[in-house]
Amino acid sequence: MEKKNIIFGLGTVRKKVFLLSKLVGGIMILFYLFAEELPVSRNSAFWIWFLLLIIVVTGVDVMLGHFISKPLNSINDTAEKMAQLDFSAHCEIKTNDEFGELAHSLNVMFASLQEALKKLEIANTQLKKDVAQERLLLAQRKELVDSLSHEMKTPIGIIRAYTEGLKDETDETKKQQYMDVILSATEHMNSMIVSLLDLSALEAGAIKLSEERFDFIELVETVAGRLLIDTPNANYHFSYELPEEKIYIHADEHRIEQVLDNLIENAKKNVSTAGEIRLVVTQEKNMLRFSIYNQGKLIPEKDLPKIWMKFYRGESSQSNSRSGSGLGLAIVAQVLSMYKADYGVQNLQNGVKFYFQFPTTA
16 A cells, blocks of 8 residues: 555545545535625525535546446456456456455456466476377366366356445445455455366376475474464364374475375364364384374265365365365375375264375385
């Protein structure tokens, strides 16, 4: 936000409208006093004041159109293009208020999607060189487009509905709530697109896993500390059991961290209120075993093999969380499968445990 907007209090649409209303009130009073002082009859003074009032109202209407109607129409037009899957749409609003923030978020999302689709096309061109993988490539492209089209319908509908609602809403509090919902929907879409393209690249072999030696226990402590310990207002009890000695593995540290992130986030999303989350790492011979248990609702047995699927929406599935991208467990399964690591999920008496095993190195 620029310094001049902070000084004049024009950082938000609410402040602009508030300042404008106060300014209009003051002008009306000044015009009235001015008309009263004119050397004309009282009737003539009234019509002079009335004429000036019309001019002020017209000016206010023009300013409100500039501050509210024009940016709303632009955002709505962009949302309509987005609803038609026109990802080249661009919102030309560059104000330092909520409308500018919303337009920036939409533009960033569109740019991310365009860049992601370009990367996907590059990956597809490389894969087409291998005739043996051509059918797999076409199937993956179709799945990606179908998944994007299906999964983005809900957030796109939310964006369009709340944007249209902003046009007729006069309550400033509700306007702020509408814009918060729209921003949340754009962030959800951006997260989903990035995760889906990352997973698609892993499945297609477009991303190569690096090999480096690192301490698995140190990585677990870092990730668990960030996600489970350093969290205010936690609604669960966390306990852990880790070996005292270091355990080294050879793997892509970033991808193993991604696996830990997704498994721990899954446990946090599905733990019951005031329930327990328990993390355990053990080592037997040349193999480590990681497990994380969350107390809560069990997964139906028929759903257990399906929870690793992309966008699986089982009624009781732990992957059925609308707050995330719906791809976390699918990424876990893909990364661990690339290392040929054993992984799985078990229903226990009062909760669910996810686990995987990984070979260690000296």
